[in-house]
Amino acid sequence: MNNERDDTTWESAMSRDFDARVRDLNEAPLDLTSVKGKAMTIRRNRRMAVAGGVLAAAAVIIPVAAIAAGNGTTVHTEPPVATSDPGPTPTEAVDTGGVEYVQGDTWHRADGTEVTLPHDYDSAVLWDGQLVGTRYDGEVYSTADVVDGQGQVVDSFDTTGAVAVNDADTTLAWVGTDGQVMTRWDGGQVSMGQVDLAAAGETIAWTVGAVTGGPDCHEAVDGCVVYLNSGLGEGSTAYDSHGIQDSPVPGALKFFDADEDGQVTALTEVADDHTCSELVIPGADPAWGPTCDHQVQQISPDGKYVAGLPSYFDGLGPTTISVIDAADGHVTGQFAPEGGFIGSWAWSGDGRLVFDTYDGASWHLMAMQPDGTIDELTDPVKGSADAGSPFTMVAG
Template sequence: MTIVRAAVLAATTLALSASLATTTQASPASPATPAPKRVVLDVSDLAQGAPPAIAWSERRSGRTVIHGTGGTTTPVANALDQFAPMGSGYVVQTIGRRATTRWIAADGTPGAGEWRTGYGLAVSPQGQVVAFAGRAGRVWTIDQEGDRVLRFNRLPVTGTAHAAAVTGENCKEGEGDPGFGCSIAVNGPRRAFYTSSHGIVDTVPHLRQVDTGRGRWLGGLTSVSDFGSCSAMLRSWRVTWRTCDNQLSDISTDNRHVLGTPAYADGFGPTALAVLATSDGSVVRSFSSARDGSSATYFDEVWEDADHVLVVTYQDGEWAVVRLGVDGSMEYAVAPRRGSMDTFSPFRLQTR
C-alpha cells in the first residue's frame, strides 16, 4: 500500500510540476517597482540613522562645538558661520560686522594668524587645501599641515572677494606629493577670476560667478535677472551643459552628481533640491515641497559620501540634520530640536 501511494504521489507531483513550468514560462516575472523620481521633502517623522560622517557643529545652551568624525568636540565661537577640517584642527570663519577667518587646533586653541575676509571658504576635493579671499583681491590658502599660510597674486577686484573653489591638493610649488600646484576660483563683485600657485591670474571663462567646483568640473551662474538665473557646468574650461532651472551647488565625492537649488531664491529658504547628473544635467532625483506647503526648507546642503547628501532642515518649529539618499531615502542624522525660524540654526555642516 505504501509503494502504490508513493507512486501515485510521484506521478501527481510530476504532472503539477510540468503544468507550473508551462505557466511560468508563459508569464514573465513582474519587475520591481522603481523608487519615485520626485520625493516630498517631509521630515516630520523619519527614522533615526547614523550620525553624520562629516564634521558638523552644534550650538546648545549658549555654547558651540564642532563634532569631529572621530567623536571629538572642539569649542568654537558662537558666531561660527563656515568651517573645514584642516590638519589637526579646523579653518573657521565667523560672522559679524565682517567675516573673520583663522585656523584653530582640535582643543579650540587659536592659531597665530587672523584675517578679515569675504564670506566663504573653498576646499580642495581631498580636503588638503582651504582657501579664502578678502578685500582688494587678496587670496590665501592654508595647507594640510595647518602650519603655513600662502599668499597668491592679487585679483583685479576693487571690492571684497569670495573664495569659491580649489583645484589641486598642494599649493607649495614642487613640494610634497602631489607637488603640482593649485588654482583658486574667486568671485569678485561683478565676475569670477582665478589665481594660481604658478602666478597666473585670469578670468574664469563663461561664468559670471563660480558656485561649485571639483577637479576638472566647475559650475556657476551665467546670468541673473529679477525672474531667475541661468547656470552652466564646465569641464576643463569648456561648457558641457546649461540650465535655467537650477543654480548649482555641491558636487558629489565621485563627481557623478551635482546638487541643484532653485534658480530663483526667495523666502525663508529653498523647498526643492535636485540631484543632477554632472555629465549632462539630467535630473536623477528631486526632493520638493508638498503642494499644501507642509514640508521642510533646508540649508547647508553637503555631500556626505557618493550616495548621500546631508542638509540642515526646518519644519514645524524643529531643526534637524537629515540624510537624503540618491535612491530617494530620508532619515535623521541628528535628531530634531525645537527652535525658532527667527534665530540662527543650531546646526552647521562642514564646507567641502
C-alpha cells in the same frame, strides 16, 4: 530670561545682518537665489532673508575695483602651532552617521567624537584634520579660526568671507583683508596675487569660491587654482600659480564649486524670474548644459553628482534640494519640506548631500543619498526661522 535683552540682541543681529546684505547688494539677485558661500551657508544671511523684499528696492552698486595680478609671492612658511595647553578632551564617540557638522558650539566629528568650540561659527570647512570656522564679529569682514581636535584655536586670520578648501582637505584658500589671495597648506602658505578691495559703502569686493590643486601651491611644486567671486557686479575670475588671472567659464557671475578633475559649476545668468548655471566638464560636451531649470552648485566627492537648487528662489530659502547626475542632468533624488525651506547644504565625505531644513516649528539635519533616500541625522531642534538654524554644515 530677560525678554527686553533678547529683543535688543535680536534687533542688533537683524540690523547687522541687514548691513551685511546691503553691502552685498551687487549680488542681490544672487543672494535672493542662493545661500552665500561653499557650502555658502551663513546663518546671519538666512535670518536676514526675512527682509528680502526690502533688499530688492536698494540701489545698484557701481563697480570701482581693479585687479592686479600676482605671481606666487611667499608670505611665510611656518604657520603657528598649537599651544602647550591640550584643552578639553573630546567626548566619547557617538553615532553621527559619519557626517561632520557643528551644532551650536559643538563640533560633531565623523568619527563620533564631539569637540567644544570657543565660538559659534557661520561657516566651516575641514582642513588638515582641523576645523576652520568663520565668524562675523560685526565689522565688514570676518575672522577665521583654525581649531584643532582638542578645541584649541591654533591660529586666526582675517578674511573677506568664508574660506574654501580643496577636495583632499589639504589646501586652504581665502581673500585677506589686505587684498591678498591666499593659499595655505601644512608647512607653508603663498599669495596667488592681489585684488583691489575698494568698494562703495560696506560692499565686499571679492570672496573666494573654490580652490583646486595643491597641497603646495608654489608654481614649481603642485600648483593651485583659486576661484574668486566678485561683489561688484563684475565677472568672476580665477588665479593660478603661474600668476595668470582668467575665468575658466566665460561670463561666469559666481563660482559655486570646482574639483580636481577640472569640473566647475558657475552661475551664468540672472533674470527677474530665473537663473541659469553651468557644469563645465573638461573634454566633454554635456547635452544638458547650461541649464535654467536648476542651479547646479556643489560637486559630490566622486564628481558624479551635483547639488541642485531651484532656478530662482527668495524669501527664507529654497523649497527643494536635489541630487543631479553630472553626466546627463537627470534628477536622481529630491527633498521638499512641506511648508518649509532648506537652510544650508554640503556634501559629506561618504557621498551624501547633507542639509538642514525648517518645517515651521523645528530644524532638522538631513542626509540624502544620490538615489533620494533620506536619513535624519539627529533629533529635531525646536526654534524659529528668523532666529536661524542651530546647525552649520562642514564642507570638505
